[in-house]
Amino acid sequence: MSGMLDSGESLTTQRGEAIVVDRLLGSGGQGEVYRVTLPDGSAKALKWYFPDSATPRQLAIVEDLVSRDFDDDRFLWPTDLVVAGEGRFGYLMDVRPDRFRGLPELFRRTVNTSLRALLTACLYTVEAYQALHSKGIAYRDISWGNIFFDPATGEILVCDNDNAVVEGDSSGISGTMNFMAPELVRGDPGAMPGTQSDLHSLSVLLFMFLMNHHPLKGARELKIHCLDDAAERKLYGKEPLFVFDPQDPDNRPDPVEHATVTALWPLVPVSLQKLFEKNFTVGLHNPSARVRESEWRDALRAARDAVVECPTCGKANMTEPRTTSPGTCWKDGSTLVLPPRLVVTTPPPRTERHILLGRAAQVHRHHLNPEPKRHDYSADHLVAELVEHPQKPGRYGLANRSTTSWTASRSDGTTQQVGPGQTVPLRSGLTLELDAGVRAEVRAK
The missing domain is CATH 1.10.510.10 (Transferase(Phosphotransferase) domain 1)
Structure with missing residues (x-):
């Protein structure tokens, strides 16, 4: 596939960095995107504008975006401008990983x-x-x-x-x-x-x-x-x-x-x-x-926390957050069964997070924050997860995946410390004092 730029062509960014065109990755309505190599051997993507899109106004827009230095890993943001003569320009950005x-x-x-x-x-x-x-x-x-x-x-x-x-x-x-x-x-x-x-x-x-x-x-x-x-x-x-x-x-x-x-x-x-x-x-x-x-944001988080698996076919289903009427499975029509829920209460401004304790239930750091700026469901932000007892199938507990100890209180008044890596058996009425004054309670429904 040929494009406006040739493989091996050398260009210089506005910041004085030499780049070499590797290959054409694709094209769109405004221009073409190339993979380019930087002096340190790393790769970037270069968007190069078609002549009818390479207007002075578009150049000014790109210059402004680059100058803002908007650092957010969710955006392939313009990081540097590349100009090769009047009406010929583009900008550098990170390469999109293949998993996306x-x-x-x-x-x-x-x-x-x-x-x-x-x-x-x-x-x-x-x-x-x-x-x-x-x-x-x-x-x-x-x-x-x-x-x-x-x-x-x-x-x-x-x-x-x-x-x-x-x-x-x-x-x-x-x-x-x-x-x-x-x-x-x-x-x-x-x-x-x-x-x-x-x-x-x-x-x-x-x-x-x-x-x-x-x-x-x-x-x-x-x-x-x-x-x-x-x-x-x-x-x-x-x-x-x-x-x-x-x-x-x-x-x-x-x-x-x-x-x-x-x-x-x-x-x-x-x-x-x-x-x-x-x-x-x-x-x-x-x-x-x-x-x-x-x-x-709030509605989507609550909906994700209310996903349950069908007891017969195992397919995931959405349920109404905080409902007591689970409905039926979209796949086989079976009546869904609501598992116990973990109600996480944060310090002021007081909020409640209702997390259904189904097979894949997890608690993340954002659940402990009354006003999280950003949600993150990655393993690095995991606080707790539901695990099955290795010797007793059908018995579950909450495993502490955080770096701090919890205080667990049972309905009979007994307490125990649950250190990082330890698991507390799952029972209705169990309360947990988590990090920074956050309280969690296991409820049957």
Whole structure:
């Protein structure tokens, strides 16, 4: 595959670092991406703009993004500018590891993942954009094409960050049509891409993550004979209607053509359904009413903590957080059984985290924090996990994976110290004094 740059070509970054072009990795709407080698032998990715995209305004945007030095491992952020003459430039960023896959692969079912990993990816995506917005930067083009995720862990990477600008900057792109906020699609007077329009795009992305379907594509789309620009503007801007609008059924999914979303929507906890309904009803017409990142964050964390496995087929299911009515398994229709839950109570501002103690139950550091800035489900942040007794199948305990000792109190009044690496038997009424004044209690339901 040939491109604008040749293998072996030498370039110099704005900071004076010599780089050598290795090979073409791929291309997109604005340019091509190459793997390049630095003097120390390490590799970076170089995005090189097509001539019609290499405008003075785009150069200014990249210069500003590089100068911000936004250090966040969830973003393939521009780290240095590379200029090779008038109208020829690009920028360096980290190379995307092979374990990260594009969302089209998820939608085609060509990658294997898990329900917990999907919910984790949604949560991490929300927090990534929340971090960007907190810096006064709007992304402007949140879509399925700009997010990669690790199917095993749910970790995410945001690419194409050269679309981001300071909030209020109206230059450049407005987004991808089917992810754009309705007011931008219509071209309403004064409407500009920013954090409010990002919130609409983010909700579309979350819906597609979980439903494998667009929230505005239902019966109305099937009636369109030619899905041209005018038809798309009507569908996404002039007359947008949520496929599960509780008041208007005119755009319901077709049970045959849209079988996937028809089957998946009832499996989503009501708490998440309500947020989607809010964003795709009142939020379609009132940008200030859109669901904030903090609302998505709390609901997604609670939903992940409420995942349980079916007792007969073993498949993971979402249950409504804090419910006593578990429902039935999506796979075999068996009645789900709610396991005991660990209720973690944090110091002021007092919050409760309800974690169902199913087979894969774990407690992480963010569960102990009343207002975590970032959730992390990696092994490095593990505090406790459910383990089965090696000699007594069916008997479980909570293993201390932290670096501090716990004080465990049983319902009969006896106590014990649970050191790092030790396990306390799981019993209803068991209370644990964890780190920094955090208290946890095992409840039967």
